Amino acid sequence: xxxxxxxxxxxxxxxxxxxxxxxxxxxxxxxxxxxxxxxxxxxxxxxxxxxxxxxxxxxxxxxxxxxxxxxxxxxxxxxxxxxxxxxx
Numbered sequence: 001x002x003x004x005x006x007x008x009x010x011x012x013x014x015x016x017x018x019x020x021x022x023x024x025x026x027x028x029x030x031x032x033x034x035x036x037x038x039x040x041x042x043x044x045x046x047x048x049x050x051x052x053x054x055x056x057x058x059x060x061x062x063x064x065x066x067x068x069x070x071x072x073x074x075x076x077x078x079x080x081x082x083x084x085x086x087x088x
Contacts, residue, residue, distance in 0.1 A: 007031045008072035009040040012079035012087060016042060024078040031076070039068055 009028045013020045028038040048065060049056040056062060069075075079087045 004035050004037045005073040006071055007036045007038050007074045007076060008068060009038060009076045009078065011040070011043065012077070014044040014047070016040070016044065018080070020078040020080050024076060027076050027078075036074075039072070041065060041068060 007028060009024045011018070011021045011024050015021060016025070024040070028040065032038050046061045046064065048061055049059050081087065
């Protein structure tokens, strides 16, 4: 039997109980129902430093995030809207 794909969820909100966090949970639950293994990066518990900040690449959370991302086969990104439009 083939190994299940790994789907990594990344929520743009620091609160997984937010609307985005709940939406991400629903999507990942359905991925699990279809046979995928799912993992979630929780920014609230494991915040990432600003890109380019001194020492940011040596941060333990950055290293853990990189390991989780490299092991994933697919990603689900959940991002809040800002002022009625997309973020980013």
